[in-house]
Amino acid sequence: MARAEHNNVTLEMVRDSLIRQEDTIVYSLIERARFPLNPPTYDPSYASIPGFSGSLLELFVKQTEAVQAKAGRYDNPEEHPFFPDNLPPSLVPHYKYPEVLHRAAMSININNLIWDMYFNKLLPSFVSPGDDGNYALTAARDLECLQAISRRIHYGKLVAEVKFRDERKDYEPAIRAQDRFTLTNLLTFTNVEEAVKNRVAKKAMTFGQEVKLGDDGDKGKYKVDPAIVSGLYADWVIPLTKEVEIDYLLRRLD
Secondary structure: OOOOOHHHOOHHHHHHHHHHHHHHHHHHHHHHOOOOOOHHHHOOOOOOOOOOOOOHHHHHHHHHHHHHHHOOHHHOOOOOOOOOOOOOOOOOOOOOOOOOOOHHHHHOOOHHHHHHHHHHHHHHHHOOOOOOOOHHHHHHHHHHHHHHHHHHHHOHHHHHHHHHHHOHHHHHHHHHOOOHHHHHHHHOOHHHHHHHHHHHHHHHHHHOEOOOOOOOOOOOOEOOOHHHHHHHHHHHHHHHHHHHHHHHHHOOOO
16 A cells, blocks of 8 residues: 555545546556557467467466566555466565555455456447557557556555544444445445546546647547546446445455
8 A cells, every 4th residue: 555654544645546546547548549459469369379378468468467476566455467366476575565454355356347348348439440560569558558447446445444444333334234235325425426537537638638839720639538538437447446345345344
């Protein structure tokens, strides 16, 4: 978690981090949108690699995660690999991250849902069709998007922990009853969610506008449609974050 002492993590600190993560997500989508869909990246028949069964994308992600695991990336509880099985151990000295979360957090990883959402729903909505041959770069940009979105969604564990500490008397009865409905209501603040959706749309407009000196002809043209970024949060980021929060809270008293 953030480099704060156990008792000093506040909801304001968590929200500040979530706002900064919005920037990373918007920029990663803009970078991916530079390339067309590039279907061979995802076609297992394209990458005929001895000893490997899968697409170029899967090869790229697995190999990259293996290198990052050796460098200690997944020692950080904020990071969640997409292919956690058989990752090599870290080769660098272990950093002692503050123990903010309950031990149940280690077992929560919904990257399979994020992977499915990204490739089957989000990606086709914001990249153009076509093939320019930049398959390795395409895979790299995809992984950057995946990791940014995953980090944001799994940050729900910390959101849930801080909310639980601040209002334990409200959360404990619902947790003991394993009452998902009540937990959902406790976690839902519609005005905050609307503000988030509006803010990420504004960021997509600001970061992704086409700038030409002395020419207003591209005014209103963006590298990624702001409505798609807002929809990403409305349809997937916010709901999946809430699922992570609930899954964490249901195990918080174990």
